[in-house]
Amino acid sequence: MKGHLKVVLKMFRPVIYYILFFIVQLNSCKGIVSSGLQDNNSTDIVNLLNENYSGFEEEEYFLIKNQEALNLFYGKINRTRKPGLTPPEIDFTQNMLLVWCGDSKISSFADLEIKESDENLIIHKLKSRTEKENNLIVSPFSVYKLPLSSKALKIQ
Template sequence: MKGLITEDSKMFKYAICLLSAAIIQLNSCKSTAQGNLQESNNMGMKLLLNENYSGFEQEEYILINNQKDLNAFYGKVNRTRKPGLTPPSIDFNAEMILIWCGDNSASHYANLELHETDDFLELHKLKTTASKEENRFIVSPFSVYKLPLSTKTLKILK
């Protein structure tokens, strides 16, 4: 009887160790994936997030300069998500957020470049090649970018 209890406790310890190792491995993979999202261009625009459902019907570009507007956007996105996405921590005294929302026919994320001119922030939506296999899911992808604060007007060039 005493031998069975000892065997059960050893098995329990092994199970706990295996579960702990699996959790650590999953968390380390997640942080690597997030680190690979970082992209930038000549103005310091950094990609923070790519997701597949924004809830927007039409393609939109949204420039956000305060936490209230950022929370409102994430509130709209999170209406159909459980658990919802957490808004990024942004210092709106030095940075602002640019959000691209694709329409229902978009099956891939936009490839954006931002250039600063004397009067405008020019946003170029670069052409992307469509995949050979059409995406049959209904999605409206969106991307969230962080960029330095500017008072210039956003001009979208397609």
């Protein structure tokens, strides 16, 4: 019986090595990904909404940290909409909203990147087109969700 067991173990030895190698590879990949994210200092940002008319005449960025401010913002953008947009459900104990409103010269949405420093949340606007392709009046806006922070907003 012991001899038969040794033969079976010798046959499955490559399979056992393959399974161990696979497990080690899975664990090592997770370590590399998490350490790369920690060095980046970037904040997770999720785009919740892009629309073409905000009612704002100047380009603006602002943070919304409570339900009252969110309702005021949606009240302003819903003045000319029938039916109006419904505010998203946000847990303001863990998240906050960043709102970007473009002016009437901007005809597309901006791509934003947020990095976190010791004192500030730094916003980089990656792109937006400023030429108008038609005669439509637009003032686009975007709403982004990000983790709650007490840091000040800095625009670059």
